[in-house]
Amino acid sequence: MLDQAARIAAEQGLAAVTLQAVAQAASVTKGGLLHHFPGKQPLIEAVFTDLLARLDEEIDGLMAIDAQPYGRFTRAYVDAFFRETRDGEKSPWAAIGISCMADAGLRLLWSDWMRARLERHVGTDDAPALSVVRYAADGIWLANLTETAGLDADELDRLHDDLKRMTRPMDDHRHDDHPHQDNLHHDNPHDNNQHDTRTLR
Amino acid sequence: MLDQAARIAAEQGLAAVTLQAVAQAASVTKGGLLHHFPGKQPLIEAVFTDLLARLDEEIDGLMAIDAQPYGRFTRAYVDAFFRETRDGEKSPWAAIGISCMADAGLRLLWSDWMRARLERHVGTDDAPALSVVRYAADGIWLANLTETAGLDADELDRLHDDLKRMTRPMDDHRHDDHPHQDNLHHDNPHDNNQHDTRTLR
DNA sequence: ATAAACATACCGTACGGTCGGTTTTATTGC
DNA sequence: GCAATAAAACCGACCGTACGGTATGTTTAT
Numbered sequence: 001m002l003d004q005a006a007r008i009a010a011e012q013g014l015a016a017v018t019l020q021a022v023a024q025a026a027s028v029t030k031g032g033l034l035h036h037f038p039g040k041q042p043l044i045e046a047v048f049t050d051l052l053a054r055l056d057e058e059i060d061g062l063m064a065i066d067a068q069p070y071g072r073f074t075r076a077y078v079d080a081f082f083r084e085t086r087d088g089e090k091s092p093w094a095a096i097g098i099s100c101m102a103d104a105g106l107r108l109l110w111s112d113w114m115r116a117r118l119e120r121h122v123g124t125d126d127a128p129a130l131s132v133v134r135y136a137a138d139g140i141w142l143a144n145l146t147e148t149a150g151l152d153a154d155e156l157d158r159l160h161d162d163l164k165r166m167t168r169p170m171d172d173h174r175h176d177d178h179p180h181q182d183n184l185h186h187d188n189p190h191d192n193n194q195h196d197t198r199t200l201r
Numbered sequence: 202m203l204d205q206a207a208r209i210a211a212e213q214g215l216a217a218v219t220l221q222a223v224a225q226a227a228s229v230t231k232g233g234l235l236h237h238f239p240g241k242q243p244l245i246e247a248v249f250t251d252l253l254a255r256l257d258e259e260i261d262g263l264m265a266i267d268a269q270p271y272g273r274f275t276r277a278y279v280d281a282f283f284r285e286t287r288d289g290e291k292s293p294w295a296a297i298g299i300s301c302m303a304d305a306g307l308r309l310l311w312s313d314w315m316r317a318r319l320e321r322h323v324g325t326d327d328a329p330a331l332s333v334v335r336y337a338a339d340g341i342w343l344a345n346l347t348e349t350a351g352l353d354a355d356e357l358d359r360l361h362d363d364l365k366r367m368t369r370p371m372d373d374h375r376h377d378d379h380p381h382q383d384n385l386h387h388d389n390p391h392d393n394n395q396h397d398t399r400t401l402r
Numbered sequence: 403a404t405a406a407a408c409a410t411a412c413c414g415t416a417c418g419g420t421c422g423g424t425t426t427t428a429t430t431g432c
Numbered sequence: 433g434c435a436a437t438a439a440a441a442c443c444g445a446c447c448g449t450a451c452g453g454t455a456t457g458t459t460t461a462t
Contacts, residue, residue, distance in 0.1 A: 013303065019418065030419090032442040040418065098302045101347060102214065111347050132337050132363055135344060139336030142343060145302060146312050162333055219451065231452090233408045241452065 001026040001033060005047045010092040014099035017044065041105060048106050051092055052113050055080060059117075071167035073121035074130040078167065081137045082160045085144045086153075098145055133166045202227040202234060206248045211293040215300035218245065242306060249307050252293060253314050256281060260318075272368035274322035275331040279368065282338045283361045286345045287354075299346055334367045 004025035009017045019040060023033040037043040062076035084091045100106035118125065140159055144151050151159075205226035210218045220241055224234040238244040263277035285292045301307035319326065341360055345352050352360075 015303070018416080020416085028441095029443050031421090031444070034419070035441060035443095101299045101343065102216070102303055107347055114347075128359060128363065132360065135340030135360070136333050136337035137340065138343055139339030139341075142302065142339055143336060146308050146315075158329060159333065159336070162329065220453085221451075229407095230409050232410070232454090235453075236407065 001028065001036065001043075002047050002050050005043060006051065006092050006096070009047065009096045009099075010090070010094060013095045014044070017047075019043075044103070045105055045109060048096060048100060048109055051096060052109065055113075056117075058083075068168065069124050070169050071125055071127070071130050071133075073117065073125040074133055075164060075167045077134055078137045078160070078163050081141050082156070085141050086156065093141075094145055097141075130167060133163050136163055202229070202237065202244075203248050203251050206244060207252065207293050207297070210248065210297045210300070211291070211295060214296045215245070218248075220244075245304070246306055246310060249297060249301060249310055252297060253310065256314075257318075259284075269369065270325050271370050272326055272328070272331050272334075274318065274326040275334055276365060276368045278335055279338045279361070279364050282342050283357070286342050287357065294342075295346055298342075331368060334364050337364055 001022060005017055005022045008021055008025060019030045019033055022043070023030045026033065033043075037046065058080045059073070059076040062079050063072050066072045066075060068075075084093045087094075100110055136159075140151070140156075140163075144156070202223060206218055206223045209222055209226060220231045220234055223244070224231045227234065234244075238247065259281050260274070260277040263280050264273050267273045267276060269276075285294045288295075301311055337360075341352070341357075341364075345357070
């Protein structure tokens with residue numbers, strides 16, 4: 001059910017996530033759906049929480065293979081966001097993330113996530129310069145949703161490189177013309193996530 | 202009518218901008234309102250266009266008093282956004298801007314505006330470094346809507362200074378403004394929970 | 403008199419949510 | 433093993449309502 005809800009949100013926007021639609025997509029009736037979630041809002045929040053957990057996983061994975069301590073989280077954050085950005089509208093984050101900002105409940109979930117995450121990485125990602133980088137990543141992500149055609153790939157790559165470079169310690173800043181060294185893997189396009197422990201039909 | 206619609210959107214979110222509400226706020230009936238606008242979407246778009254025009258004015262005003270050509274538009278953009286950001290939820294942009302991203306029509310209006318504006322300032326604001334600054338401004342604006350408590354004023358000022366500095370030509374960069382005087386003003390006055398925007402009326 | 407600016411009443415609908423009943427699944431007692 | 437039982441998952445019909453939109457008057461300025 002959560003997966004179907006996420007799919008609908010990703011494909012048709014969060015406004016299209018109606019109890020009917022989700023129930024039908026999950027081959028259940030509205031009654032059955034509402035048996036598991038007390039209402040629509042809890043459903044949405046569950047979807048969003050699920051998404052946050054996946055983002056956590058991705059970021060942790062990226063951080064694990066990053067030798068440089070300084071800015072490790074910010075780099076992973078940037079990479080993760082650029083991956084989502086590159087996926088464009090197909091990414092679950094496209095439609096959900098944007099509507100998240102319009103909803104008070106989801107907004108709280110997001111800011112809590114961010115706060116917790118930053119707190120966890122004080123010491124490596126506390127520098128002011130890094131927060132600018134993270135904000136820029138957010139802005140780029142936003143812009144890519146905004147522009148109907150999206151930013152073109154070259155521009156995206158360039159911005160990605162710029163931001164990545166800004167996450168390195170000061171003395172490491174360099175303008176190499178040999179950019180594409182990021183750890184973005186475009187594997188598992190299907191991402192069948194069944195880490196949901198529930199046994200729903 | 203446009204003003205009332207904008208007010209409602211700013212105060213209670215764009216979801217609260219219903220034909221009824223706007224009509225009542227403007228001391229008209231729904232029929233009277235729909236006499237001037239063929240539907241809801243055109244109304245919203247009119248409000249948004251109005252907002253864009255005001256933003257244009259503000260930016261033009263800021264650019265007029267900027268002696269330095271390089272990055273002039275980006276500086277004005279940043280300043281304008283930080284002014285809006287500082288106003289927090291009271292700013293019309295708070296609720297409207299965010300919902301703009303969720304709506305295809307408004308998204309188009311915005312990207313058109315941005316494209317036109319950038320095209321107009323090719324030559325002064327074409328540098329890659331400047332686009333990063335603009336994206337960061339967007340991200341900060343977004344974050345300030347996101348965080349329930351908002352970023353605190355000191356943090357905001359610091360980010361503003363950082364971005365402004367980044368809009369200046371390379372040889373003008375200086376790094377001594379914030380000499381690592383402890384990152385302690387990172388603390389948030391814990392959750393001023395006023396994030397529920399609903400009011401009964 | 404003519405058209406614009408309204409008002410009033412109404413319609414269709416889609417949505418969130420409720421409720422009572424039915425089926426499936428798990429647990430228990432023997 | 434197996435029936436009895438409890439609990440959960442699930443169905444289907446229904447309700448209230450709020451919203452966008454329409455269609456037809458009624459007032460007001462020109």
